[in-house]
Amino acid sequence: MKMFNDKCLLLLLTFSVSFSANSSEAVQSLETRFGKIEMNSDLPSKSSINQLFEELDYQQATQTYLWALPLVSYAQWKNEFQQNLGAKNGDLMLLDSYEDKLGVLTANATTPYLLSFVDLNKTGPVIVDMPKGPTAGGIGDFWQRAVVDMGQTGPDKGNGGKYLLLPPGYEFTDDGSDYYVVQSETMNNLIGFRVLDPDPEQGKKLISSFNIYPYSKKSNPSEIKLLTPKGKAWSGTQPKGMHYWERLHQIIQEEPVNERDRFYMAMLASLGIEKNKPFNPTESQLKALKSGAEIGELIAKANTFAKRFPKARYWSDRQWDKVLQIDDPSQRVENYDQLWERSAWFYEAVTNTKGMMSSTPGLGQTYLGAYTDDKGQWLDGGKNYKLTVPANPPAKQFWSMTLYDIDTRTLIDNKQKKSDVSSRNELKENQDGSIDLYFGPAAPAGFESNWIQTIKGRHWFSYFRLYAPTEAYFDKSWKLNDIEVVN
Structure with a gap:
């Protein structure tokens, strides 16, 4: 009986559709996602x-x-x-203090930045004189595609050298000089690097050895002008x-x-x-x-x-994302350009180099992001949280944990004037070598050095960075815990 009724229902539906298709009656309106559309038969009304x-x-x-x-x-x-x-074309801006870095999307709060915007419309080709030493950086075009890495992950491999940056379509005639010749697809470019040497004096030497100047002045280059925001917002x-x-x-x-x-x-x-x-x-x-x-x-x-990319979650049983989902600094894969992966990264962050997408143990950096606690709830500046970092984090150089404001995607501008902790700090350890980090409006007694202050009424998110990640990160034998609410 049920089979008979189902067949009758199917015949009635077929008849109804056929009747409607052959009907001379005009369709009056059509409900859509964005409201009712008045119709004139099969056309929208005027x-x-x-x-x-x-x-x-x-x-x-x-x-x-x-x-x-x-x-x-x-x-x-x-x-x-x-x-x-007050920077001019080609001037170098040093961002070293907490206050000076407050304008940068998801800045690293641990190491200094040296940055210069160069408009090739005004200069033509430019030479970048990269110093020898432990640095990470590169040249990026204005779509934030890496033109070339410089420093440890670049062709100079940390030994320094001269890079020649050409405008789009520029034909360069070899002049016999020893350059790393690269060509941008945009006229505007960001040139910069981070100093990874923990010794401030060595860092100053690296900074003073860096230079940018037009190729037309190669025989008599002027020294680059070094500026700082000096705390200006x-x-x-x-x-x-x-x-x-x-x-x-x-x-x-x-x-x-x-x-x-x-x-x-x-x-x-x-x-x-x-x-x-x-x-x-x-x-x-x-x-x-x-x-x-x-x-x-x-x-x-x-x-x-709330990334929905298939490979975003780094460990299946953790809330941590591998935040940089772009497969190549060119943003291009076999059949398409990674539009949505690009949109995700460049809403929350800036720049992209090969070194930031490390797949080689002991080289480059990697970034893990947490936007929720272990229960999947947004991180609330009015609550108290704890993160236990297991012993022996897989970083050859250092690791850091940094907190950012959701709305600005910059360092939390708190009264503490501190938005990160790292292995370069004096942190209180547990007996097993693990470290408990705390985040909340007030410091837990006895763990002030392990605490970052959050702001009531504002949400935040975090990056856990590994510099020169080791094999235990790549084979996932080391696993970071989730951020948990504590009383």
């Missing part, structure tokens, strides 16, 4: 056309927001260095709202369009953002841009802090 285009523009704004994250990030950083901190976090699009429009004027980006440039043109044209969006374009930036950032937060 009154619904604007509604459909508004949805198209909103979708274009959301997608281009996510696509442009790495470009806007570097453009904002460069603008802050030059407009806020600045922010490399991507701007919000319309300021995001203004920064994107500004940097697009300075850069060639890569072939892979032409469809996105078409989307931007629909929104009033074009190369060689002023930024003057219409009222409807403004509406789409504002909504796209708002929802785009929400999606960026989900894409970053």
Whole structure:
């Protein structure tokens, strides 16, 4: 009987669909995700056309927001260095103190940074004179693709040397000099490195030996100008709202369009953002841009802090992610470019080099990120937490644990003026060699040296870094515990 009823139901459904398809009655409306669309038979009514285009523009704004994250990030950083901190093209900025690093997305709080933005539109090819010593760094284009590593993971292997950086399409005639010749796909580039030597005096020597100058002045290079923020507040976090699009429009004027980006440039043109044209969006374009930036950032937060990439979780029974999911600094795999992996990393962080994606024991760095506690709950600045780091962390150089503010993705700006602990600090150890680290508004008695202060009312996330990770990290024989709530 049941089989008979099922067959009757199937016949009725078939008849209903066929009848509807052949009916002369006009379909009155269609319910969609973005509201009711009035229909004129099988076409949208004239009154619904604007509604459909508004949805198209909103979708274009959301997608281009996510696509442009790495470009806007570097453009904002460069603008802050030059407009806020007084740097000129090619000047070197030293970020060493806690206060000076507060503007950098997910900065390493342990080692000094030396950074220079170079616009090849103004200089032509430039020479980078890299000193010999324990450093990690490189040259990156403005889509945050690695042009070349420098230092220990670069072709100089820590022995120093001269790098010649060429603009896109520039044809270089060998002049007999001993250069590492590299070519960027963008006119603007970030050149920088971190000093890994724990001796401050050796670090100063490395810094003083670094230089950048135009190739045209190779016979008489001037010394690089070294600046510091001197505690002045600045922010490399991507701007919000319309300021995001203004920064994107500004940097697009300075850069060639890569072939892979032409469809996105078409989307931007629909929104009033074009190369060689002023930024003057219409009222409807403004509406789409504002909504796209708002929802785009929400999606960026989900894409970053709740990664759904298949290989994101490093240990299957832990909450730690391998945060850098880009397979190659070029951001390119066999059949596509890693758009969503790129969006995730460059919403929360900046720069990408081969050394940051270490797969060789004893070389480079690796980054593990925790956005939740062991129960999968967001990390709350008003609660107290503990992380037990097992004995013998697999780092040939050192390890560090750093906390960041969710909203700014920069170091927590707490009263303690401290956002990390590392194996370079004097930490209290347990008898088995493990170390208990504490995070919360107030320090636990007796563990002040092992504590980082969090801020009530603000969420945070963390990076656990291993410098020169050893085999125990790669074969997963060493495993980091989760962050746990404590009373």
